Amino acid sequence: MISQQDCRQRDADDPLRTLRDLFDLPPGVIYLDGNSLGALPRAVPARVAHVVAQQWGQDLIKSWNSAGWFALPRRVGDRIAPLIGAGGGEVVATDTTSINLYKVLSAALNIAAQDAPGRRTIVSERSNFPTDLYIAEALCRERGCTLKLIEPHEVAASLTPDVAVLMLTHVNYRTGAMHDMAAVTAAAHAAGALVVWDLCHSAGAVPVDLSGAQADFAVGCGYKYLNGGPGAPAFVWVHPRHVARCWQPLAGWWGHAQPFAFTPDYQPAMDITRYQCGTQPIVSLSALDCALDVFTAADQLGGMAALRAKSLALTDLFIDAVEALCPGAFTLVTPREHARRGSQVCLTPTAQLPAGSAYAIVQALIARGVIGDFRAGDAQQPDILRFGFTPLYLSFDNVLGAAQALAEVVRTREYAQARFHHKQAVT
Amino acid sequence: MISQQDCRQRDADDPLRTLRDLFDLPPGVIYLDGNSLGALPRAVPARVAHVVAQQWGQDLIKSWNSAGWFALPRRVGDRIAPLIGAGGGEVVATDTTSINLYKVLSAALNIAAQDAPGRRTIVSERSNFPTDLYIAEALCRERGCTLKLIEPHEVAASLTPDVAVLMLTHVNYRTGAMHDMAAVTAAAHAAGALVVWDLCHSAGAVPVDLSGAQADFAVGCGYKYLNGGPGAPAFVWVHPRHVARCWQPLAGWWGHAQPFAFTPDYQPAMDITRYQCGTQPIVSLSALDCALDVFTAADQLGGMAALRAKSLALTDLFIDAVEALCPGAFTLVTPREHARRGSQVCLTPTAQLPAGSAYAIVQALIARGVIGDFRAGDAQQPDILRFGFTPLYLSFDNVLGAAQALAEVVRTREYAQARFHHKQAVT
Numbered sequence: 001m002i003s004q005q006d007c008r009q010r011d012a013d014d015p016l017r018t019l020r021d022l023f024d025l026p027p028g029v030i031y032l033d034g035n036s037l038g039a040l041p042r043a044v045p046a047r048v049a050h051v052v053a054q055q056w057g058q059d060l061i062k063s064w065n066s067a068g069w070f071a072l073p074r075r076v077g078d079r080i081a082p083l084i085g086a087g088g089g090e091v092v093a094t095d096t097t098s099i100n101l102y103k104v105l106s107a108a109l110n111i112a113a114q115d116a117p118g119r120r121t122i123v124s125e126r127s128n129f130p131t132d133l134y135i136a137e138a139l140c141r142e143r144g145c146t147l148k149l150i151e152p153h154e155v156a157a158s159l160t161p162d163v164a165v166l167m168l169t170h171v172n173y174r175t176g177a178m179h180d181m182a183a184v185t186a187a188a189h190a191a192g193a194l195v196v197w198d199l200c201h202s203a204g205a206v207p208v209d210l211s212g213a214q215a216d217f218a219v220g221c222g223y224k225y226l227n228g229g230p231g232a233p234a235f236v237w238v239h240p241r242h243v244a245r246c247w248q249p250l251a252g253w254w255g256h257a258q259p260f261a262f263t264p265d266y267q268p269a270m271d272i273t274r275y276q277c278g279t280q281p282i283v284s285l286s287a288l289d290c291a292l293d294v295f296t297a298a299d300q301l302g303g304m305a306a307l308r309a310k311s312l313a314l315t316d317l318f319i320d321a322v323e324a325l326c327p328g329a330f331t332l333v334t335p336r337e338h339a340r341r342g343s344q345v346c347l348t349p350t351a352q353l354p355a356g357s358a359y360a361i362v363q364a365l366i367a368r369g370v371i372g373d374f375r376a377g378d379a380q381q382p383d384i385l386r387f388g389f390t391p392l393y394l395s396f397d398n399v400l401g402a403a404q405a406l407a408e409v410v411r412t413r414e415y416a417q418a419r420f421h422h423k424q425a426v427t
Numbered sequence: 428m429i430s431q432q433d434c435r436q437r438d439a440d441d442p443l444r445t446l447r448d449l450f451d452l453p454p455g456v457i458y459l460d461g462n463s464l465g466a467l468p469r470a471v472p473a474r475v476a477h478v479v480a481q482q483w484g485q486d487l488i489k490s491w492n493s494a495g496w497f498a499l500p501r502r503v504g505d506r507i508a509p510l511i512g513a514g515g516g517e518v519v520a521t522d523t524t525s526i527n528l529y530k531v532l533s534a535a536l537n538i539a540a541q542d543a544p545g546r547r548t549i550v551s552e553r554s555n556f557p558t559d560l561y562i563a564e565a566l567c568r569e570r571g572c573t574l575k576l577i578e579p580h581e582v583a584a585s586l587t588p589d590v591a592v593l594m595l596t597h598v599n600y601r602t603g604a605m606h607d608m609a610a611v612t613a614a615a616h617a618a619g620a621l622v623v624w625d626l627c628h629s630a631g632a633v634p635v636d637l638s639g640a641q642a643d644f645a646v647g648c649g650y651k652y653l654n655g656g657p658g659a660p661a662f663v664w665v666h667p668r669h670v671a672r673c674w675q676p677l678a679g680w681w682g683h684a685q686p687f688a689f690t691p692d693y694q695p696a697m698d699i700t701r702y703q704c705g706t707q708p709i710v711s712l713s714a715l716d717c718a719l720d721v722f723t724a725a726d727q728l729g730g731m732a733a734l735r736a737k738s739l740a741l742t743d744l745f746i747d748a749v750e751a752l753c754p755g756a757f758t759l760v761t762p763r764e765h766a767r768r769g770s771q772v773c774l775t776p777t778a779q780l781p782a783g784s785a786y787a788i789v790q791a792l793i794a795r796g797v798i799g800d801f802r803a804g805d806a807q808q809p810d811i812l813r814f815g816f817t818p819l820y821l822s823f824d825n826v827l828g829a830a831q832a833l834a835e836v837v838r839t840r841e842y843a844q845a846r847f848h849h850k851q852a853v854t
Contacts, residue, residue, distance in 0.1 A: 026485045033488045040484035048479050048710065049472060056656055057467035058453045061460045061798060069657055096705030098679030099526060106569075126691050131680035131705060134693040138678035142533075149691060223706070229483055230496055230709035251565035252525030253558035262803065264553050264576060266561040278523030278558060279650070281711030282657035283475065371488065376689070 001324045002317060007396035015301050016310055016391060022294050023227075023393045030398045030405075032372040035173075035201055035344050035388030038227030038291070047290035051283055069282050073233070073254075074273065076285060079292045080226070080235050083304060084199060084218065085209030091237045093288060094254075094276050097200055097221050098131045100236040103248040103275055104217035105139055105165065107238070108194045110246040112164035116192060119164035121146045123155075123193075127381060129173045132198055136167060152177065155184060159191035166193050170208065171201035171342030174375050174384060176334035178206065178342045182213040189214070200224060203235070204295065205311065205343035205390070207304045216242060225343070225390060226295075228288030236275045244270045252277035294392055310391035311343040314399050318345050318387065321403030326410050328352050333384055343389050346375075348382040353410070358383035360415035361406070367414075370405045428751045429744060434823035442728050443737055443818060449721050450654075450820040457825045457832075459799040462600075462628055462771050462815030465654030465718070474717035478710055496709050500681075501700065503712060504662060506719045507653070510731060511626060511645065512636030513664045520662045520715060521681075521703050524627055524648050525558045527663035530675040530702055531644035532566055532592065534665070535621045537673040539591035543619060546591035548573045550582075550620075554808060556600045559625055563594060579604065582611060586618035593620050597635065598628035598769030601802050601811060603761035605633065605769045609640040616641070627651060630662070631722065632738065632770035632817070634731045643669060652770070652817060653722075655715030663702045671697045679704035721819055737818035738770045741826050745772050745814065748830030753837050755779050760811055770816050773802075775809040780837070785810035787842035788833070794841075797832045 011017055024042045025031055031039055055063040064070050077091035084091070094100070105122065112119045122136050126149040133149070140147045150158045152172070159166065166188045171178045181197065188195045199220030202208050204227075210218055216239055222232035247268055253259045254276035257267045268274035298307060315334070322330060322345075333346040349357050362374040362385055377383040387402070409415055438444055451469045452458055458466055482490040491497050504518035511518070521527070532549065539546045549563050553576040560576070567574045577585045579599070586593065593615045598605045608624065615622045624645040629635050631652030637645055643666050649659035674695055680686045681703035684694045695701035725734060746759060749772075757774040776784050789801040789812055804810040814829065836842055 024480075024484045026487070029487075031487060037483070037488045037491075039487065040479065045476060045479050045484075048475060052467065052472050052475050052656065052714070053451075056464070057451045057472075060453070060456075060458060060466065061464045061800070062793075063657065064464075095522070095526065096679070096707075098681075098705030099522070099677060102677055128691075130683070130686075130689050130691060133691050134678045134680060134683065137693050138674055138676055141674070142676055229479065230490070231706045231712070233708060234705070247565055247568070249565055249569055250526060250529055251561045252523070253556075253561060254525075256557070256561065259557075262557050263805075264555075264557060264560050266564050278525030278661070279658045280523075281660060281708035283714055284708030284711040285658070287479070287710055366489075373488070378690075 002321070002400065004397065004400060007400045010396040014310065016298065016306055019294065019298060019301070020393045020395065022297060025393060028369045030370045030402050032370065032387040032389065032402060034390035035224050036373060037230060038224055038390065039393055041227055041291045041294050043293060044229065044287050044290045048283060048287050051286045072282065072285050072289065073276055073280055076289045076292065077235060077272070079289070080203065083208065083295060084203055084220070084237065085211045086237045087211065090240065090272055091235055092272050092276055093222060093233050093235045093285060094280055095234060097198070097219050097234040098135050099250065100219040100234050100275070101132055101135045101196070101198065102139065103250055104196050104219060104236060104238065105136060105167065106249045107242070107246050108165045108196055108217055109139070109143060109145065111242060112194060116164070119162055119192065121148055121162045122165045122167055123148045123150060123158045123163050124167040125150060125152055127152065127172060127174060128169050129198070129200065132167065132169065156187055159188060159193055161192065163191065163193045165196055167196040169198040169200065171206065173201055174346065174381065174386070176342045176344040176346050178340050180339070181208065181215065185213045185215050201342055201344070207308050210237060215239060222288045226288065227291040229284060229291070231284065232288040233280060233285050238272055238275060243272055243274070248275055250277040254278060298392065307391045311389055312338050312341070314389040314391060314394055314396065315341060315343065315345050317396060317399050318389065318403055321400055322347065322406060325403055325407035329410050333382070344387060345389065346384045346386050348384050356383070357415050358385055360420035361385060361409055363420035364409045364414040365405055368405045368409070370402045429748070429827065431824065431827060434827045437823040441737065443725065443733055446721065446725060446728070447820045447822065449724060452820060455796045457797045457829050459797065459814040459816065459829060461817035462651050463800060464657060465651055465817065466820055468654055468718045468721050470720060471656065471714050471717045475710060475714050478713045499709065499712050499716065500660070500703055500707050503716045503719065504699065506716070507630065507662050510635065510722060511630055511647070511664065512638045514638065517667065517699050518662055518664045519699050519703055520649060520660045520712060521707055522661060524625070524646050524661040525562050526677065527646040527661050527702070528559055528562045528623070528625065529566065530677055531623050531646060531663060531665065532563060532594065533676045534669070534673050535592045535623055535644055536566070536570060536572065538669060539621060543591070546589055546619065548575050548589045549592045549594055550575045550577060550585045550590050551594040552577060552579055554579065554599060554601060555596050556625070556627065559594065559596065583614055586615060586620055588619065590618065590620045592623055594623040596625040596627065598633065600628055601773065601808065601813070603769045603771035603773050605767050607766065608635065608642065612640045612642050628769055628771070634735050637664060642666060649715045653715065654718040656711060656718070658711065659715040660707060660712050665699060665702060670699055670701070675702055677704040681705060725819065734818045738816055739765050739768070741816040741818060741821055741823065742768060742770065742772050744823060744826045745816065745830055748827055749774065749833060752830055752834035756837050771814060772816065773811045773813045775811050783810070784842050785812055787847035788812060788836055790847035791836045791841040792832055795832045795836070797829045
């Protein structure tokens with residue numbers, strides 16, 4: 001079992017150790033919830049203050065051009081592109097993940113309707129993040145299509161001749177299980193289906209190669225591992241072979257080929273710009289832009305490959321330490337195999353612990369300054385404790401500290417205290 | 428003709444004069460573009476700094492509950508509601524105007540399909556803001572419906588038995604002409620059509636009474652007269668008689684009856700919450716929330732009625748002064764009649780001025796610190812100089828100064844200088 005001293009040595013040897021200084025984290029906190037809301041990059045407050053006081057307050061309307069506001073969704077998209085294996089001019093940062101998913105799912109159904117009119121089913125996983133399923137459900141309802149929900153191991157078998165679109169989240173939000181994007185995409189294509197990837201728990205966390213996988217469509221989140229701030233705009237990518245093939249339904253003026261011609265009829269731009277819709281929240285989008293400077297700094301230290309290596313080392317350490325310090329108390333929900341693991345570790349309490357204790361354990365950890373989160377189970381899946389490991393700002397010492405805190409909570413039965421037993425909404 | 432001294436006396440007597448102190452405007456600028464991007468309320472920088480540094484940076488994920496982030500769209504909606512004649516719990520501040528329009532137009536078509544299946548036409552004005560037309564065009568294309576574009580005087584005649592929805596902007600973005608909401612809504616209802624109102628140039632600028640007019644749906648903008656900052660979230664209102672009748676298509680998790688139950692199937696909330704979709708840009712939305720404090724202050728001084736009275740006095744003064752100081756140089760595009768005028772004044776150059784001079788005149792005014800904007804004409808409509816008058820922060824002295832600057836630009840022919848002749852994108 002690794003010691004605190006070993007951890008500190010690993011931190012001293014960590015080529016990425018300087019990145020932590022780019023973040024402002026509260027003292028005494030071990031933050032394992034960057035997969036829900038990324039921490040604040042230190043440079044963001046000054047950038048936001050400048051956008052508000054100078055660009056908006058002093059330069060007013062002319063900032064649409066002089067401060068580059070109008071081009072910001074494309075500029076931020078170009079900065080996200082290398083993190084997901086996309087090319088320049090192929091990504092825009094805009095709207096929300098749910099809305100971007102509606103755009104690409106609609107477009108995918110339209111393309112399927114042209115190429116294979118009999119295919120009218122969308123397949124997804126029952127354990128996908130619910131908003132993805134809701135968007136698909138509403139779209140199917142409107143189009144008279146079918147949404148088929150499957151378990152993760154049923155993907156290959158699900159690709160029947162009626163399937164138009166396979167819609168998957170690359171890294172599952174609950175379990176942290178990761179799909180093999182290239183293999184799944186190839187299988188879907190071989191079966192005649194298009195693939196929409198949700199990268200909410202991937203972008204900035206694990207290497208992604210959309211172009212290499214020949215994927216069709218992707219969306220993702222700006223406020224998790226990209227650290228863009230609460231509700232930061234999301235992103236959308238469409239493979240260049242599809243981008244000009246059809247309109248997306250949210251055909252607002254920012255997607256027009258010439259938005260300032262103010263023509264009464266819509267002429268979509270010929271590139272990813274057509275996936276824009278209306279005027280974007282510039283203050284929030286500027287925070288995301290600034291947050292991406294952290295990845296520019298990481299590029300000098302090995303980029304996503306180095307971040308992935310550290311992420312796996314951190315999650316390996318956490319798994320080992322929990323198993324050593326809390327023997328038999330938890331079952332690992334996240335795959336142990338590196339190739340199938342995202343950047344998080346999820347645990348579910350075993351019968352050693354009282355039924356329903358997962359929520360209270362997470363609360364007791366938060367009270368100790370170790371912030372993870374709880375996800376309730378249902379008939380299909382257990383309650384889980386969810387811990388996200390952001391290699392940008394977490395140290396090996398943090399990880400061991402978190403496992404030790406968890407062991408202490410179990411040992412002292414802190415979770416049995418009444419104050420930890422109110423369920424609250426957490427995102 | 429009113430003198431500078433008269434103006435200063437009117438300013439001294441103005442019951443709303445203290446509101447200007449709530450804004451941070453650059454020195455020497457007369458800002459007549461608040462109908463495009465509202466000026467910065469003085470309290471916003473500190474609020475935004477607090478949201479970023481404390482709520483995000485220090486309190487992290489728990490701010491979704493403790494700082495009220497999750498409820499913010501509804502809370503801000505409740506603050507906008509009294510400005511547009513809506514009730515509590517009937518408005519959410521979310522997404523963009525274009526996206527909200529897509530939601531309500533889709534819902535209106537769905538309701539029409541239930542109540543009057545033969546009605547499959549959307550009517551709007553050719554001179555409506557283009558994004559409204561684009562959204563309607565794309566939706567009609569997808570649903571096999573028809574978009575019929577008319578001129579403003581053709582509204583009554585357009586309400587034929589095929590019309591499902593009349594979609595109008597209350598105050599036209601180009602001309603400043605205002606519809607009689609109650610009369611038009613009643614006429615549409617009498618003809619069996621639903622009405623969608625776009626309030627982008629109305630909310631915070633003119634009194635609006637959606638409930639009194641028995642309107643069906645409305646959307647509007649947070650960054651014009653509400654001063655929420657560049658790209659601030661928009662708002663959406665649905666009359667309670669319609670709100671639970673059908674799904675809106677962007678059925679994301681924030682519209683779910685129990686978003687944190689994380690169920691795989693969608694169950695829409697029974698109120699306006701179902702018009703929410705995904706996670707909102709909290710930093711931008713917080714700026715809008717803070718900006719609305721200005722209207723709380725205005726409420727103590729007479730509220731929208733007082734703002735409207737001042738707005739009409741400002742636009743009357745501007746029209747009179749331009750006609751006195753630049754005789755014959757411009758034609759008034761905005762209706763002279765109070766009941767038909769929004770909070771802006773638009774002019775088009777007469778034949779006294781060189782053809783195509785409107786853009787250059789606006790640029791020459793900007794060089795003098797008087798910021799309005801230019802909107803290009805086409806076969807149907809002339810080039811215009813557009814001036815927005817925000818009674819919250821404009822004085823009578825400002826207005827006379829703007830008219831004097833315009834007269835000087837005309838007298839000195841500054842607009843003939845080459846540097847004013849590059850057309851640029853302006854929003």
